[in-house]
Amino acid sequence: MRSLRKSTLILTLLAVACIVVLLVAIIINVHGLSMSAERSTNSYLRDVARQSAQVIEERLNGLVNSLRIIGDSMAHRDPQDVVGNEEFLSRKRNTSEFDALAYVSINGRALMVDEDGHFSTSDAILDRYAHSEALAETLSGKTTAGFYGDYIAFMDPIYDGDEISGVMIGVRAKTRLQNMLVNDAFDGRGFTFIIDQYGDILVRPMADDTLAGISGFLNQAVNDFAAEAEAQRNAGEEVNALDITLDTDQGTAMLLDYQALDLFDWAVVTMVAEDFLSHEVGMYMTNIVITLVVLMVIFMVMFIVLIFMQNRYQNRLESVAFADSLTGGMSLIRFQMLAEPRIQKDPEGAYALVTLNVKRFKMINRLGGSHEGDDLLRRIYRVLEENLIDDSELVAHDMADNFILLLRNNDEAELRERLGNIADDIGSISTVLPVHTSQGVYVANDADVDMIAFMDRANMARMSKADDYHSSLVFYDDDFVKQQEERVRLIGMIEQGLENDEFLVYLQPKVSPTEKRVIGAEALVRWKHPEQGMIGPNIFIPLCEQNDLIGELDEYVFEKVCKQIAEWQKKGWDPGVISVNVSGLQLKDIDFIKRYRAIADKYGVDPSMIELELTESVMFSDTEIIEAKNVLDKIHEYGFRCSMDDFGSGYSALGLLQELPIDCLKLDRSFFTGVVDNRRAQIIIEMIIRLAKRLHIHTVAEGIETDKQFAILRNMGCDMIQGFFFSPPLPMDEYADMVFVKGEIYNKKGTSNRGH
Ligand code: C2E
Ligand code: MG
Ligand code: MG
Numbered sequence: 001m002r003s004l005r006k007s008t009l010i011l012t013l014l015a016v017a018c019i020v021v022l023l024v025a026i027i028i029n030v031h032g033l034s035m036s037a038e039r040s041t042n043s044y045l046r047d048v049a050r051q052s053a054q055v056i057e058e059r060l061n062g063l064v065n066s067l068r069i070i071g072d073s074m075a076h077r078d079p080q081d082v083v084g085n086e087e088f089l090s091r092k093r094n095t096s097e098f099d100a101l102a103y104v105s106i107n108g109r110a111l112m113v114d115e116d117g118h119f120s121t122s123d124a125i126l127d128r129y130a131h132s133e134a135l136a137e138t139l140s141g142k143t144t145a146g147f148y149g150d151y152i153a154f155m156d157p158i159y160d161g162d163e164i165s166g167v168m169i170g171v172r173a174k175t176r177l178q179n180m181l182v183n184d185a186f187d188g189r190g191f192t193f194i195i196d197q198y199g200d201i202l203v204r205p206m207a208d209d210t211l212a213g214i215s216g217f218l219n220q221a222v223n224d225f226a227a228e229a230e231a232q233r234n235a236g237e238e239v240n241a242l243d244i245t246l247d248t249d250q251g252t253a254m255l256l257d258y259q260a261l262d263l264f265d266w267a268v269v270t271m272v273a274e275d276f277l278s279h280e281v282g283m284y285m286t287n288i289v290i291t292l293v294v295l296m297v298i299f300m301v302m303f304i305v306l307i308f309m310q311n312r313y314q315n316r317l318e319s320v321a322f323a324d325s326l327t328g329g330m331s332l333i334r335f336q337m338l339a340e341p342r343i344q345k346d347p348e349g350a351y352a353l354v355t356l357n358v359k360r361f362k363m364i365n366r367l368g369g370s371h372e373g374d375d376l377l378r379r380i381y382r383v384l385e386e387n388l389i390d391d392s393e394l395v396a397h398d399m400a401d402n403f404i405l406l407l408r409n410n411d412e413a414e415l416r417e418r419l420g421n422i423a424d425d426i427g428s429i430s431t432v433l434p435v436h437t438s439q440g441v442y443v444a445n446d447a448d449v450d451m452i453a454f455m456d457r458a459n460m461a462r463m464s465k466a467d468d469y470h471s472s473l474v475f476y477d478d479d480f481v482k483q484q485e486e487r488v489r490l491i492g493m494i495e496q497g498l499e500n501d502e503f504l505v506y507l508q509p510k511v512s513p514t515e516k517r518v519i520g521a522e523a524l525v526r527w528k529h530p531e532q533g534m535i536g537p538n539i540f541i542p543l544c545e546q547n548d549l550i551g552e553l554d555e556y557v558f559e560k561v562c563k564q565i566a567e568w569q570k571k572g573w574d575p576g577v578i579s580v581n582v583s584g585l586q587l588k589d590i591d592f593i594k595r596y597r598a599i600a601d602k603y604g605v606d607p608s609m610i611e612l613e614l615t616e617s618v619m620f621s622d623t624e625i626i627e628a629k630n631v632l633d634k635i636h637e638y639g640f641r642c643s644m645d646d647f648g649s650g651y652s653a654l655g656l657l658q659e660l661p662i663d664c665l666k667l668d669r670s671f672f673t674g675v676v677d678n679r680r681a682q683i684i685i686e687m688i689i690r691l692a693k694r695l696h697i698h699t700v701a702e703g704i705e706t707d708k709q710f711a712i713l714r715n716m717g718c719d720m721i722q723g724f725f726f727s728p729p730l731p732m733d734e735y736a737d738m739v740f741v742k743g744e745i746y747n748k749k750g751t752s753n754r755g756h
Helices: 002-075 082-095 122-129 133-139 174-181 208-234 276-322 332-345 361-386 412-427 451-463 478-499 537-546 550-570 584-589 592-602 616-620 625-637 679-694 707-716 732-742
Strands: 100-105 110-113 144-148 151-160 163-173 190-195 201-203 244-247 253-260 267-273 351-358 394-397 402-408 437-444 472-475 503-512 517-529 533-535 577-581 610-615 641-647 664-667 698-702 720-722
Touching: 002 082, 002 100, 002 151, 002 163, 002 174, 002 190, 002 253, 002 267, 002 276, 082 100, 082 110, 133 144, 133 151, 133 163, 151 174, 163 174, 174 190, 174 201, 267 276, 276 332, 332 351, 332 394, 332 402, 332 451, 351 361, 351 412, 351 451, 361 394, 361 402, 361 412, 412 437, 412 472, 437 451, 451 472, 472 478, 478 517, 478 537, 478 550, 503 550, 503 577, 503 732, 517 537, 517 550, 517 720, 517 732, 537 550, 550 577, 550 584, 550 592, 550 610, 550 732, 577 641, 584 610, 584 616, 592 610, 592 625, 610 616, 616 641, 625 641, 641 698, 664 679, 679 698, 679 707, 707 720
Parallel strands: 437 472, 517 577, 577 610, 610 641, 641 664, 664 698, 698 720
Antiparallel strands: 100 110, 100 163, 144 151, 151 163, 190 201, 190 267, 244 253, 253 267, 351 402, 351 437, 394 402, 503 517, 503 720, 517 533
């Protein structure tokens, strides 16, 4: 859990770091971009300035040319034809680009059509222009331009041969010139104007708003600029362009370019804000940055929401995975997570791992209902919890009826006592059946901590006594390991024994107390080991059951019985009904019944002469009633009889008897141990026998050893008696000799002979 939170934190930090890096990268790039934009502004400005200068120069040249043509025509006209000349000028004024036209001859004659189309006298014209420096200059052969209020007058000399005969003057309103300076290449952030050789501004663009703010520095700039140009000119350099960065009053840095014109010693100056391009780039960049920041914020919000949701999901998952839904306690996963580091910290046998299971829990569930079963598990969990000494100990509920404990281990005897007390506490919980538990203990003293392996060991120890009726407690210790090794050795020997035909079938007679004769027998397996002698089934049957050898062994016994019956029948002897034991494990594959029938058929034995014994615990515990019924039906389908063995050894659920179609009920030996002096026991046995009779079920009393026991059971109406009172299990030939040849068991007087 903690590591998950940590990874979330790392993830968040990583995301924030990514965003910071991204932002820094964007800022660096934006900066680089605006720098490069500024650099581009320089060359852009120069291009625009060059073009503007070119356009202006062409226009001015155009004006001068048209003035020259008018002047030439004027020179060839008759000076006396005043009316004709006036008409000529008036026409030219209308068709040319000039607002007024004037002609001044070298001898002082003048004619003019002014801005309003009126004709002026020579005196008025000379008044206006005679004193101008420009006129004097023009008369010396230079084309000039001069300013007069809102007007600009272009003057061009008129030649008569090589001699100057006069001057042609074309007047144009300043505003019309200003139109030429309109420069839309800069989006209003730059402008063009014309200066003279002294740096005085001749024509300004009309966008006076823009100029208003910078007028303060403009003159100075232009003067500086002119000074620079002058210096360059003096140094013999060509003055055509100059970049000057100016700081305006408003703090706007401007770039300035100078383009000298071939005409009038004028120059075109173009100015643009230094950040003209970068400003635009910056605007786009700002948009991009804003978009990115918004996106990042959205991304962050989504990220945070995602982490929040993931954490919530995580918490839910943890509560599902870490809490046990049934008991509300700890789950196995949580237990393992907590237990492992504790054991790791102190692996020298400081902790013991205990697995605990409720014996016959399925039966409790079946009899009491799952509600009762669940309730029992909750109460057990509480008992276990109450038995923990401190927080270093743990308990968890695993699947079904399994529990697991981590206990501090100081001393084995103490641990045994604690676990004994726990078993007692659980045993005192009242429910449909007495509650017994199987416990397995593994004291963790392995430096290599492996929870799964430790649990397996505890479970292995626990399972070794899981079939016992009463509560069991097994330590996985050296003795246990030795026993397990011994078991493995024994299993090998059993397999060998089956191959070598070392197993024998003994028969123990079942006697009818009323008919006073042997009416059947039970086949019981024996192992005649070549070195160890006779070994009883209680030693090797449980081992066979744990290793799937039991099927083989049971079939072996069954076949020997069939063979024997066939032999005896051939001799004309009637063996009655012979019962064979069938392990509960065989029921997992009920096809064995089919095989048994095939074996019986092989020996020509009627299956109704054979009874299959199933123990009470098999029918009542692990299988559901319906499954037990299926098995019994199948047994009957194949013609065999069927009995319930060891009835009374565990939980004798009388009520279930009527549900199971058995032919015979074998009452366990434990019923009869104290029966002679115990009236209550007698009543119970009698009731069972009566109940069985009403259900048409035969009864066999097992382990009858004394005549008193025999007498009681005979009087109760028990159908058959089996026990040492008549005979122990005998080898088949001895059995035949005693039962068929000598007829020793019930002599003619009606008293019994005790067997060997
Ligand atoms: P079980 O089927 O209940 O067999 C009766 C057991 O009681 C037999 O023990 C028998 O020798 C013993 N017995 C009979 N009369 C008396 C008596 O008067 N006093 C005492 N103290 N004991 C008596 P055994 O032969 O040692 O068999 C033990 C158990 O082993 C059997 O109990 C049965 O569950 C199992 N078993 C025996 N043979 C086989 C077999 O072939 N297959 C399977 N699956 N189990 C077998
Ligand atoms: Mg039996
Ligand atoms: Mg029995």
